[in-house]
Amino acid sequence: QKEVEQDPGPLSVPEGAIVSLNCTYSNSAFQYFMWYRQYSRKGPELLMYTYSSGNKEDGRFTAQVDKSSKYISLFIRDSQPSDSATYLCAMTSLGRLYFGRGTQLTVWP
Amino acid sequence: GAGVSQTPSNKVTEKGKYVELRCDPISGHTALYWYRQSLGQGPEFLIYFQGTGAADDSGLPNDRFFAVRPEGSVSTLKIQRTERGDSAVYLCASSSGQASTDTQYFGPGTRLTVL
Numbered sequence: 001q002k003e004v005e006q007d008p009g010p011l012s013v014p015e016g017a018i019v020s021l022n023c024t025y026s027n028s029a030f031q032y033f034m035w036y037r038q039y040s041r042k043g044p045e046l047l048m049y050t051y052s053s054g055n056k057e058d059g060r061f062t063a064q065v066d067k068s069s070k071y072i073s074l075f076i077r078d079s080q081p082s083d084s085a086t087y088l089c090a091m092t093s094l095g096r097l098y099f100g101r102g103t104q105l106t107v108w109p
Numbered sequence: 110g111a112g113v114s115q116t117p118s119n120k121v122t123e124k125g126k127y128v129e130l131r132c133d134p135i136s137g138h139t140a141l142y143w144y145r146q147s148l149g150q151g152p153e154f155l156i157y158f159q160g161t162g163a164a165d166d167s168g169l170p171n172d173r174f175f176a177v178r179p180e181g182s183v184s185t186l187k188i189q190r191t192e193r194g195d196s197a198v199y200l201c202a203s204s205s206g207q208a209s210t211d212t213q214y215f216g217p218g219t220r221l222t223v224l
């Protein structure tokens with residue numbers, strides 16, 4: 001069993017939809033939780049970064065962490081075609097990042 | 110440039126050959142990371158440098174893989190006797206190195222294909 005599990009999708013939604021992406025993890029040592037966005041043939045870029053359980057909002061994006069359930073989520077409101085990418089959850093302990101396998105999202109106009 | 114750069118962007122080699130992949134981190138970043146991303150998977154950690162020294166090389170899959178960062182800036186990932194299973198995108202990331210939780214900024218990767 002991998003330390004970080006993420007459904008690879010693919011996920012296809014119409015423009016304007018609310019998107020929900022999720023990851024589970026097994027290592028209680030993980031302290032910081034991130035969501036990266038990766039466009040085709042590009043490196044991952046950081047979207048959201050959270051530490052504690054609860055919600056963090058940034059524009060159309062909301063990151064949610066539930067440490068008791070070892071479950072994190074990313075919600076995208078009013079999704080746009082430009083949001084089409086692979087979304088990777090990541091967690092860190094002592095610097096190195098542990099990634100999920102990524103969820104491929106397509107937002108069609 | 111302002112971001113992490115990696116060269117070459119693509120590398121095709123034959124099984125058994127030696128390859129070197131280069132990473133130029135963001136200027137001033139003391140921490141540098143190498144990850145490997147296979148098709149349909151998330152990046153997997155290989156090695157982490159703090160300055161010139163490898164602080165954590167526990168992700169290197171075997172002794173065919175080696176990385177250096179002699180002057181604390183540019184890093185080279187070296188793969189000996191390449192195998193078809195080494196085919197992947199090799200990503201480099203750097204961070205300011207002030208704390209282990211600093212944001213890691215990724216380069217575009219080198220796509221390695223071993224024939």
